[in-house]
Amino acid sequence: xxxxxxxxxxxxxxxxxxxxxxLALRPIDLELAAGTCVAVLGANGxxxxxxxxxAAGRDTPTTGRVRYGGRTLAEDDPxxxxxxxxxxxxxSAYPDLTxxxxxxxxxxxxxxxxxxxxxxxxxxxxxxLGDHGGALPGSxxxxxxxxxxxxxxLVRPRRLLVxxxxxxxxxxxxxxxxxxLLSAEKQAGAAVLLATHHAELAQSVAGQVxxxxxxxxxxxxxxxxALAAIR
Amino acid sequence: MTATRxxxxxxxxxxxxxxLLRELRRGHGKKQAASVAYWVYLVAFLVLVYxxxxxxxxxxxxxxxxxATAQTPHVLQAAPAGLAALALIVLVVLARDALWRGxxxxxxxxxxxxxxxxxxxxxxxxxxxxxxxxxxxxxGAAAGIVPAAALVALGLGAGNGGAGNHGASYHGARYHGASxxxxxxxxxxxxxxxxxxxxxxxAGLIERYPASWPWLRRVTPVxxxxxxxxxxxxxxxxxxxPPAVLADIALWSGPWGWAGQATVAAAGGAAPLWPLAIGALxxxxxxxxxxxHRAAAGVPGPALRIRAATLGAISAAAFNMDTRSVAVAYxxxxxxxxxxxxxxxxxxxxxxxxxxxxxxxGRAPSRLVGAVALTLLAxxxxxxxxxxxxxxxxxxxxxxxxxxxxAAWLCEGARLDADDTRRSVPLPFRFASLAWWHAAVPCLxxxxxxxxxxxxxxxxxxxPRLLVLLVAVPVLIGGAMVNVFRGQYPPDLFSGVDTPxxxxxxxxIVFWYAWGPILAVAPMAVLASSxxxxxxxxxxxxxxxxxxALAAAFGAYAAxxxxxxxxx
Numbered sequence: 156x157x158x159x160x161x162x163x164x165x166x167x168x169x170x171x172x173x174x175x176x177x178l179a180l181r182p183i184d185l186e187l188a189a190g191t192c193v194a195v196l197g198a199n200g201x202x203x204x205x206x207x208x209x210a211a212g213r214d215t216p217t218t219g220r221v222r223y224g225g226r227t228l229a230e231d232d233p234x235x236x237x238x239x240x241x242x243x244x245x246x247s248a249y250p251d252l253t254x255x256x257x258x259x260x261x262x263x264x265x266x267x268x269x270x271x272x273x274x275x276x277x278x279x280x281x282x283x284l285g286d287h288g289g290a291l292p293g294s295x296x297x298x299x300x301x302x303x304x305x306x307x308x309l310v311r312p313r314r315l316l317v318x319x320x321x322x323x324x325x326x327x328x329x330x331x332x333x334x335x336l337l338s339a340e341k342q343a344g345a346a347v348l349l350a351t352h353h354a355e356l357a358q359s360v361a362g363q364v365x366x367x368x369x370x371x372x373x374x375x376x377x378x379x380x381a382l383a384a385i386r
Numbered sequence: 387m388t389a390t391r392x393x394x395x396x397x398x399x400x401x402x403x404x405x406l407l408r409e410l411r412r413g414h415g416k417k418q419a420a421s422v423a424y425w426v427y428l429v430a431f432l433v434l435v436y437x438x439x440x441x442x443x444x445x446x447x448x449x450x451x452x453x454a455t456a457q458t459p460h461v462l463q464a465a466p467a468g469l470a471a472l473a474l475i476v477l478v479v480l481a482r483d484a485l486w487r488g489x490x491x492x493x494x495x496x497x498x499x500x501x502x503x504x505x506x507x508x509x510x511x512x513x514x515x516x517x518x519x520x521x522x523x524x525x526g527a528a529a530g531i532v533p534a535a536a537l538v539a540l541g542l543g544a545g546n547g548g549a550g551n552h553g554a555s556y557h558g559a560r561y562h563g564a565s566x567x568x569x570x571x572x573x574x575x576x577x578x579x580x581x582x583x584x585x586x587x588x589a590g591l592i593e594r595y596p597a598s599w600p601w602l603r604r605v606t607p608v609x610x611x612x613x614x615x616x617x618x619x620x621x622x623x624x625x626x627x628p629p630a631v632l633a634d635i636a637l638w639s640g641p642w643g644w645a646g647q648a649t650v651a652a653a654g655g656a657a658p659l660w661p662l663a664i665g666a667l668x669x670x671x672x673x674x675x676x677x678x679h680r681a682a683a684g685v686p687g688p689a690l691r692i693r694a695a696t697l698g699a700i701s702a703a704a705f706n707m708d709t710r711s712v713a714v715a716y717x718x719x720x721x722x723x724x725x726x727x728x729x730x731x732x733x734x735x736x737x738x739x740x741x742x743x744x745x746x747x748g749r750a751p752s753r754l755v756g757a758v759a760l761t762l763l764a765x766x767x768x769x770x771x772x773x774x775x776x777x778x779x780x781x782x783x784x785x786x787x788x789x790x791x792x793a794a795w796l797c798e799g800a801r802l803d804a805d806d807t808r809r810s811v812p813l814p815f816r817f818a819s820l821a822w823w824h825a826a827v828p829c830l831x832x833x834x835x836x837x838x839x840x841x842x843x844x845x846x847x848x849x850p851r852l853l854v855l856l857v858a859v860p861v862l863i864g865g866a867m868v869n870v871f872r873g874q875y876p877p878d879l880f881s882g883v884d885t886p887x888x889x890x891x892x893x894x895i896v897f898w899y900a901w902g903p904i905l906a907v908a909p910m911a912v913l914a915s916s917x918x919x920x921x922x923x924x925x926x927x928x929x930x931x932x933x934x935a936l937a938a939a940f941g942a943y944a945a946x947x948x949x950x951x952x953x954x
Contacts, residue, residue, distance in 0.1 A: 164391075176726065189391035214688055224393065231687055237396045237504045247494040247698070251414040257499060260410070264403035264503035266396040307499075312394045344391030 162225070163188045164315060164346045165210060170219030172205050172370075179205045180370045182219060189314070192337065192347035194357035194378070197367035203350035204243070204319050206367070210348055211241045211317040223315070237265070240313040242304050242321050248292035254303050255279065255288035258310050265311040274310045282306040283332070297324040305333070315346045322353050334359045354382055400506040407500075444535075448564050451543025457624075458541035462655050464623035465542075466633040469533060469646030471616035473581055476529075477642055478609045480522070480585035481592060481602060486719035487693055488593035489518035489586050489678070490685045497694040501687055508683030511690075515682040519586045519675055526582025530575035533649065534567075537574075542653040543567045566652075573648035580667045581645040587674025594681040596689065607755075612639075630656070641667055692719070707895065708875045710805065725751050735814045743799035743827035750798065754831075757792040761835045761855075764788040768855050769843055771918050778918045783911040786858055789836070790903045793862040796831055800824035800870045807952050818949035821867045822941055829863045851926055854914045857933045858906075864940025865906025871947040872901070909936060 163186040172180040180202040187193050195203045208214040209221060212228045212235050221228040223235060248257060258278055262271035279288050282302040287295060295303065301324045308316065316337075322330050330353065337347055337360040351357055357364050357378055364381035366374035374384030408415075434441070483489075490511050492501065500510060537543070543566050592598050616636050622628045637643040637650070637657060644663035651657040696719040703711030727748030732741050747754055767785035771778035803810045803820055815823055836855045844852040879898055882891025897904070913932055917925040 208688075212687075213691065231507070231684070233504045234393075236502055238394050241502055247498050249411070249414075249495045249499065251417075252410055256410050260403065260406060260499060261503065263406050264399055264500060264505045266399040266504070268397075268399075268402070311503075312396065313389050314391065314394060316389075340389045343389035345389035346391075 164224060165228075165348070166222045167206075167210060167216075168220045168222075170206075170209055170216040170221060172202075172209060172214065173217045178370055180209075180216075181372075183365075183372055185210070185365065187315070187346045187348055189346050190341055190344050191363070192341050192349060192361045193363045193365060194361035195348070195350040195365050195367060196352070196354065196357055196381070197350075200369075201367040202370040203367055205370075207243070207317050207319045207348060207350050211239055211243075213241070213243075237312065238314040239317060240308040240311060240315070241317045241319075242308060243317075243319045248300065248303070250291065250293060253289050253291055254284055254295065254299075254306075257292075257303060258306055261307045262310040267310065271310070278306040278309040281309060281336070283329070298326060298329060301325055302329065305336070313340075313345055316340055316348070318347065318349045318351075320350055320352065322351055322356055330356060354378075358382065396504050398506070399504065400509045403500070403503070403505045404509055447538060447543070448567050451538050451567050452541055454541035460624045461537070461540045462542060462650075462653060463627070463633070464620040465537065465650050465653060465655055466643075466646060466657070467616045467623060467636040468620035469649055470636040470639065470643045471613045471620060472533060473577075473642035473645040474609060474613040474616065474640075476578075476581060477585050477588075478606060478613070480582065481588050482606065484589035484592035485599055485602065486696060486716065488685070488689075489522070489590045490515050490593055490682050490690070491518075491693050491697055492690055494694045494698045497691055501690060506683070507685075511682045511685055512679060515590055515679055518590075519583065519679075522582045522586040523579045526579040527575045529582070530578030531571060533578075534571040534574035537570060537649070537653050538567050543570060570649065570652040573652040577645045577648050577664065577667070580664070580671045581641065584641055584667065584671035584674050587671060587676075587678040590678025591674070591681055593689065594678070594685050596686060637663070641670055706875065706877075709899070710801070714805070725749050727751075739799075739813060739815065739820070739823045740827055743824060746799045746802070747796065747827065747831065753795050753798060757795045757832070758835050760788045760792040760795070761832065762839060764792070764855055765836060765839045765843065765852075768840075768852060768914075768918070769847075771915070772847075772849065772851060779911060779915040782854075782915040782918060783907060785855065786862065786907045786911050786914065787903065789832075789855060789858060790862045790865060790907055792835070793828060793832055793859070793866040794869065794902075796828035797824065797863070797866045797870050799827070800867060804870050804873075804948070804951060817952040818945045821871055821944035821948045824870075825860075825863050825867055825941060825944075828866070829860055832859045832863065850923065851918050851921075854917050854926065854929060857917075857926070857930045858910045858914060860937035861910050861933050861940065862906050864937045864944065865902040867902075867944035868905060868940055868947065869899075869902030871944050871951055872898070873947070873951045905940060906936075 165185075165187040167183060167185040169182045169184065170180065171178070171182045183206065185193065185206075195206060197203050205214065209216050210228075212221070212223070212232070224238070226232070226234075228235060252260070255275055258275040259271055262274050267274055275288075279285050282305055284299060284302055284306060287299060290299075292300060292303075301321070305321060318337075322333055325333060334356055337349065341347055341360065347360065349357065349361065361378055363376065364374070364378045365372055366381050366384060374381040376384075491514060492510065496510065501507075592602055619628060619632055619636060623633070633656070637647050644667040647657040647660035647663040651660040657663070696715055699715035699718075700712050703709075703715060725748060727745065729741060729745050729748065732738060764785040767781045767788070771781035771785065800820065803817075803824065807817060810817060810820060813820075833856060836859060837853075840853050840855055844850055875898070879894050880891055882889040882894055884890075910929075910933060913929040917929045919925075
């Protein structure tokens with residue numbers, strides 16, 4: 156019996172992005188199936204964030220096509236907002252809401268209803284913010300704020316995680332925790348698209364690594380192969 | 387709520403989420419209301435304390451408006467085209483607002499925490515649009531006071547077009563004293579409120595449909611040209627007697643013309659169908675607002691994200707009174723058009739800075755066009771000063787202030803180097819000397835832009851004094867360079883020093899921002915007005931010699947500031 160091919164959850168075909176005269180991303184193909192993780196590595200300005208914004212439907216490619224679950228990807232589609240969890244360069248928060256209230260808002264907005272409180276407690280604990288639930292954003296460290304943004308992913312349903320340098324501002328112990336979290340997400344069936352500067356993180360969670368430089372793919376394959384290419 | 391490989395169905399949670407946010411932020415809302423109330427109180431207090439005499443004069447003018455003068459009938463003739471020009475510019479400015487800000491904006495926190503959730507976008511965005519529309523209508527009504535006040539000050543407060551004194555044609559009913567002024571002011575406020583409402587609706591639709599953004603950028607120069615033509619028609623009406631049909635064309639050329647009709651009629655001018663015009667404008671405004679309100683829910687997410695970030699950057703910079711950062715954030719938002727202008731790089735290293743400055747000017751044509759327009763106005767004011775005879779100081783000072791603005795616009799290349807001193811490290815120049823090198827291109831451009839119309843006027847009138855603006859160009863560029871290299875805004879300016887006359891903070895802040903223009907405009911205004919006020923050619927020669935010395939001194943001062951900027 157021939158193997159059944161599973162259609163990818165997310166597929167990018169010939170996707171490129173120009174900003175005025177600057178070509179930020181040269182045409183790239185990428186596929187991501189449920190339960191897998193692709194990590195994107197590259198220096199600052201190599202096009203990682205541009206690629207991830209397009210993959211999350213938050214930017215429109217200059218050329219190419221992006222499909223999600225068999226439909227054209229657009230953030231304005233409520234299904235996309237329901238299923239794709241994004242952690243990007245968010246730095247803001249409501250100054251008058253506590254960490255717990257932020258998470259409660261996200262949980263309720265995603266239809267958690269009566270389970271919202273329990274979900275928030277669980278996420279605060281998992282993200283090591285159990286003692287900081289009542290803290291206002293102004294009193295949290297940058298690492299704790301980043302953990303809060305990651306906790307916001309855990310209080311909502313998700314089929315695809317798009318994470319742009321989620322390890323930034325996290326200490327080494329928190330980065331190990333992050334690697335464990337992403338592996339668990341993958342095992343639960345979610346697809347993970349991760350941009351990172353940490354080769355170790357990519358190596359520990361990704362099945363495939365794409366290396367970008369100046370908007371072009373310069374290496375691709377298993378973590379070992381791709382990382383060898385850039386070394 | 388876990389990760390899954392299957393499709394996810396979520397019930398509509400819009401109402402619970404919005405209700406929860408309101409509940410959680412109730413205290414914040416109260417604080418915000420108290421803050422707004424405090425600012426309203428503070429502004430009202432300052433207006434009453436410092437503007438008491440102005441308010442008293444306004445009340446007196448309301449009861450006894452200034453009488454018509456010999457110029458009043460000409461003002462009335464110019465009003466239709468002048469008001470149409472003003473309304474068209476207002477419309478363009480408000481519509482272009484949609485290119486970077488738009489009537490629908492969300493705070494950064496709402497963008498980061500709610501925009502990516504399945505909450506209905508309409509519930510998030512429509513209230514923001516309603517708020518913007520209400521504020522725009524209020525702002526429009528307030529802005530309507532300005533043209534009304536100008537017309538009253540020019541003798542049209544009695545509503546008879548100056549007919550009582552000077553026998554111009556009389557079209558409207560005759561009103562006296564306060565009723566005439568109130569009628570004129572009310573008509574202007576209503577018209578401007580409707581125009582602002584219409585513009586907000588249009589801006590809402592433009593924000594919703596990104597495909598319209600390039601169209602708006604293309605149509606802007608056309609609209610500005612039409613407004614300039616109306617302004618030219620108004621000038622013609624002030625100086626001569628253009629065919630009356632041209633004023634009718636201006637009044638019926640579109641919503642901008644309709645917006646002027648009630649005011650023209652209230653001033654005693656010829657606009658007999660003004661109720662029809664104001665009704666049409668009202669209908670259009672309601673239709674545009676209703677359509678934009680429906681469309682608000684569909685404003686694209688990426689646009690909302692970029693706008694929230696831009697507004698955050700601009701608010702932070704404005705809060706710190708950092709005007710340069712405000713300009714940079716606005717420019718980064720992409721509202722201004724960048725032309726694809728190319729220029730072959732020079733072979734000699736010494737020319738690289740000129741090449742870069744020319745490139746910067748060529749790629750921002752709006753900057754060049756704005757500088758040309760300001761310079762033409764300045765040349766016109768110099769001509770007025772020469773005709774005016776006895777006291778040319780005020781028009782000359784205004785002309786030089788406009789010339790300074792044009793010079794400052796052309797110095798963007800220098801400003802980029804001053805923003806970040808590391809940028810110029812590869813250049814074969816000392817940083818302090820950049821103030822001199824960067825002055826060359828703007829100085830040449832301004833000499834050409836002011837020289838051509840100045841020389842034409844000079845030849846036509848046979849009077850070399852009309853070239854006085856050319857003499858001032860190097861001084862204005864020198865003043866602009868002094869401002870360019872002033873460095874970061876020092877926060878200690880806010881504290882000031884307590885003196886028997888009050889705290890010096892406000893004065894120091896004003897001087898910090900306006901040091902360049904004060905240095906350049908004040909002495910040149912005296913020199914140029916004395917040169918214009920006398921037929922003696924020695925005065926022009928004196929202005930030329932002293933101006934050259936001032937320009938050299940300002941250049942050296944700017945270079946010294948640049949040196950300190952690099953060192954600091």
